[in-house]
Amino acid sequence: ENNDVTPQPLHQAGLGAEQANRFLVEELSAGSASDQTTFTGNFGKQFSFFVELLLPDEKWKKDLVKEQVTQALLKVMKDIFITETDTISLLEIAPAILLRTSPCFVYRERNKQYEEVCRKRISNEKYVDRAMQTLNEASKNKQIQNNLMLMVDAGLHVLFIVKKMKPNNYAETFVESSRSAERMCCFSQTFSLSVISSCSLKDVDAVRTGLNTQSDLELIRLSEKFQYSLLLMERSVLRNSFQCQLASYRQLPLVKPKEVEEGEGRTETSCSPALECLWRFSCELSIGCSVSCMAWNQKNPDLLAVGYGESDSRNQEPGLVCCWSIKNPRWPERIIHCDSAVTTLDFSANSPGQLAVGMCDGSIAVYNVQIHCFPILHIGPVWQLRWNKQELSFTGEEKVEALFSVGADGRICKWFIINGGLDCTDLMKLKRSNNTQRKTGQKPEKMAECGLSALTPGLCFDFHPIDSNIYLTGTWEGNIHKCSCSNSHQFLETYKKHFCPVNWITWCPFHPDVFLSCSSDSTIQLWKQDCPRPLLSFSSNHGEVCEVKWSPRQATVFGAVYNGHLEVWDLNSSFLDPVIVQPAAPGLKMTSFLFASLTDCVLVGDSYGQVTVYQMQNLRVGECRQVQHTNISDKCLNIWGLKGEVRSKLEFKLLKVLYFL
Amino acid sequence: MADVDETLKRIESHKGVIGTILVNGDGIPVRTTLDNSTTSQYARLLRSFTALASSAVRDVDPQNDLTFVRIRSKKHEIMVAPENNNLLIVIQNPCE
Numbered sequence: 019e020n021n022d023v024t025p026q027p028l029h030q031a032g033l034g035a036e037q038a039n040r041f042l043v044e045e046l047s048a049g050s051a052s053d054q055t056t057f058t059g060n061f062g063k064q065f066s067f068f069v070e071l072l073l074p075d076e077k078w079k080k081d082l083v084k085e086q087v088t089q090a091l092l093k094v095m096k097d098i099f100i101t102e103t104d105t106i107s108l109l110e111i112a113p114a115i116l117l118r119t120s121p122c123f124v125y126r127e128r129n130k131q132y133e134e135v136c137r138k139r140i141s142n143e144k145y146v147d148r149a150m151q152t153l154n155e156a157s158k159n160k161q162i163q164n165n166l167m168l169m170v171d172a173g174l175h176v177l178f179i180v181k182k183m184k185p186n187n188y189a190e191t192f193v194e195s196s197r198s199a200e201r202m203c204c205f206s207q208t209f210s211l212s213v214i215s216s217c218s219l220k221d222v223d224a225v226r227t228g229l230n231t232q233s234d235l236e237l238i239r240l241s242e243k244f245q246y247s248l249l250l251m252e253r254s255v256l257r258n259s260f261q262c263q264l265a266s267y268r269q270l271p272l273v274k275p276k277e278v279e280e281g282e283g284r285t286e287t288s289c290s291p292a293l294e295c296l297w298r299f300s301c302e303l304s305i306g307c308s309v310s311c312m313a314w315n316q317k318n319p320d321l322l323a324v325g326y327g328e329s330d331s332r333n334q335e336p337g338l339v340c341c342w343s344i345k346n347p348r349w350p351e352r353i354i355h356c357d358s359a360v361t362t363l364d365f366s367a368n369s370p371g372q373l374a375v376g377m378c379d380g381s382i383a384v385y386n387v388q389i390h391c392f393p394i395l396h397i398g399p400v401w402q403l404r405w406n407k408q409e410l411s412f413t414g415e416e417k418v419e420a421l422f423s424v425g426a427d428g429r430i431c432k433w434f435i436i437n438g439g440l441d442c443t444d445l446m447k448l449k450r451s452n453n454t455q456r457k458t459g460q461k462p463e464k465m466a467e468c469g470l471s472a473l474t475p476g477l478c479f480d481f482h483p484i485d486s487n488i489y490l491t492g493t494w495e496g497n498i499h500k501c502s503c504s505n506s507h508q509f510l511e512t513y514k515k516h517f518c519p520v521n522w523i524t525w526c527p528f529h530p531d532v533f534l535s536c537s538s539d540s541t542i543q544l545w546k547q548d549c550p551r552p553l554l555s556f557s558s559n560h561g562e563v564c565e566v567k568w569s570p571r572q573a574t575v576f577g578a579v580y581n582g583h584l585e586v587w588d589l590n591s592s593f594l595d596p597v598i599v600q601p602a603a604p605g606l607k608m609t610s611f612l613f614a615s616l617t618d619c620v621l622v623g624d625s626y627g628q629v630t631v632y633q634m635q636n637l638r639v640g641e642c643r644q645v646q647h648t649n650i651s652d653k654c655l656n657i658w659g660l661k662g663e664v665r666s667k668l669e670f671k672l673l674k675v676l677y678f679l
Numbered sequence: 680m681a682d683v684d685e686t687l688k689r690i691e692s693h694k695g696v697i698g699t700i701l702v703n704g705d706g707i708p709v710r711t712t713l714d715n716s717t718t719s720q721y722a723r724l725l726r727s728f729t730a731l732a733s734s735a736v737r738d739v740d741p742q743n744d745l746t747f748v749r750i751r752s753k754k755h756e757i758m759v760a761p762e763n764n765n766l767l768i769v770i771q772n773p774c775e
Contacts, residue, residue, distance in 0.1 A: 235701070235703075235709045235710060241762070241763065243762035243763060244683070244762055244765065244767070245682070245683060245686075246762070247747075247760035247761075247762045247767050248683060248686045248687065248690070248760075248767065249686070250746070250747055250760050251690060251758060251760050251767055251769050252686060252689065252690050252693075254747070254749065254758050254769075255690055255693050255695075255696060255758070255769060255771055256693065258695065258756060258771055258773035259693070259694055259695060259773065261773065348689070348693070349686075349689060
């Protein structure tokens with residue numbers, strides 16, 4: 019049939035695509051749009067017009083180029099008029115309105131024909147299904163932003179009731195997990211699957227065992243064995259970090275994994291004696307408190323007790339005693355809080371767990387360090403003076419140990435344990451000497467303040483290492499008295515040389531007759547027992563000497579600590595100068611020091627609360643020289659045997675020193 | 680109790696310590712500072728290892744008992760302290 023209803027194209031397909039955009043620019047006649055056929059005719063006209071315009075493109079361009087060449091033309095003002103075109107209607111189909119009465123059968127016929135065509139279309143070969151391509155515009159990417167989706171892991175609360183299996187089955191346990199802390203692991207998921215798979219319902223009794231991980235933790239914590247394991251673990255962890263320092267402390271050869279062993283090489287590079295810092299004992303509790311005294315435990319050579327407290331300050335701050343172990347430089351084994359500043363302490367030799375602590379306010383406390391530090395005996399202040407400084411020592415007196423103390427009130431007391439308390443007897447009263455040559459300027463004021471008659475404060479004392487009846491004591495005046503425990507009224511001897519308070523006195527551990535004393539007049543004196551004059555004097559301009567101690571291993575070595583530095587003397591090499599001088603760190607004052615008994619180490623306490631462990635290097639003992647034997651030296655050797663690592667040649671050298679004058 | 684916590688914290692904060700694990704008698708980690716998978720692995724492996732070490736010590740001398748195990752490897756050191764059936768495991772890198 020010739021009734022072709024395919025719509026006709028709006029424009030001619032022959033023209034190029036770029037010109038399709040332009041057909042709206044020019045005016046198009048709109049009036050005749052109702053008639054479709056004439057519409058296309060108009061288009062044709064217009065397009066032919068376009069063609070005329072657009073074909074000579076090159077000409078246009080040339081014209082354009084020519085125009086641009088002359089710059090004068092550019093400056094010319096050109097008026098451009100922009101107007102709106104008329105409305106262009108592309109398609110207009112006027113509706114046809116028919117009344118029913120009008121002869122519409124024509125249209126009805128047409129409709130019927132159309133319907134038939136549609137019906138026949140399916141089976142008719144004339145009509146073919148064909149796909150159409152719609153116009154696909156260029157796709158473009160667009161970015162959007164979205165909130166981050168938070169993923170949260172939810173734990174499981176799983177509680178299984180597992181029925182008890184027959185003995186040859188294995189699955190019994192399960193887990194009830196809780197999500198309380200992050201540290202708790204959730205194992206329920208992996209566990210649950212395996213448990214379910216092996217669970218069987220044919221069992222006799224249903225047993226429900228509940229494992230609560232929280233209660234487990236509590237149980238573990240409370241057990242003593244766990245605390246012991248913690249202690250071991252902490253020590254092992256620390257030992258790993260401090261491996262090198264501890265090895266050199268114990269004088270083990272250092273093994274370096276990569277480099278060649280430098281154990282001996284070091285001594286060749288630096289030949290002069292020096293102190294090498296190994297580590298520091300310090301913890302947050304002790305920082306800021308000044309170290310006042312240190313003492314080694316008699317039985318366990320790794321245990322060190324350190325007392326903290328400012329004994330010079332007028333305000334009574336609470337003191338602290340820490341028992342440190344070599345194996346743990348980071349945290350003390352025991353911590354004891356005291357009421358007032360600690361001035362002195364000492365371990366007992368008979369019962370090594372007992373530590374006696376003397377304090378600034380005059381009280382003495384004895385603590386048992388093995389059990390967690392409860393004071394077993396505590397007495398109130400006995401002395402009426404407001405300030406005193408004591409020194410305690412345990413001596414083996416007829417195999418009975420007693421506690422002795424000397425105080426600022428001038429009394430040396432011996433303490434007994436009676437009925438759970440300490441009671442004392444006066445051993446000696448330190449009377450003032452009537453020597454008017456002495457200028458101890460403070461004496462008259464002190465007497466007036468004290469209100470006590472003719473007693474001078476005692477600052478230090480030391481028992482003879484062999485004859486425990488004899489002791490020396492140093493006083494505020496600068497006198498040193500040799501006393502006996504059996505005679506409480508008279509001094510056996512008095513040694514006068516110092517004119518300032520004697521701070522420390524110590525017998526030589528290798529020679530029975532020699533002792534050292536140091537005082538605030540910045541001198542150290544070496545005395546022999548029956549000589550009223552000192553044998554040797556070591557003086558310096560560095561201020562008061564706080565402590566002086568003999569080395570427990572080498573007979574001719576002793577150390578002295580000043581506020582600003584530490585000196586180690588070796589009488590074998592020089593009388594005039596110390597062998598090692600170790601200055602204190604800036605801003606710190608050294609307050610106390612101690613020799614280590616088994617190794618060549620020195621511990622120094624300072625005003626910041628740190629105890630630094632130094633190792634003495636290159637402290638050579640020197641070659642032996644020919645010296646005469648004397649009877650005294652023989653007696654020494656017989657009485658003592660060999661203490662530590664004393665060699666007989668050292669004894670000779672010491673005698674050489676003594677008979678120098 | 681507070682001492683125990685303090686000591687544990689001190690150990691954990693010490694230089695070089697990578698992590699600590701506390702395992703109870705059933706092999707379940709009760710307290711740990713490492714992530715789950717590592718913790719379970721360590722707990723499982725070290726439990727059997729410690730049992731083996733303990734049985735070895737006891738076989739040689741029935742009155743003896745295992746107190747501490749240290750495994751030193753190239754990268755770090757694993758220390759295990761067994762008590763009753765619990766294990767305290769600390770992993771430390773000693774040289775840094």
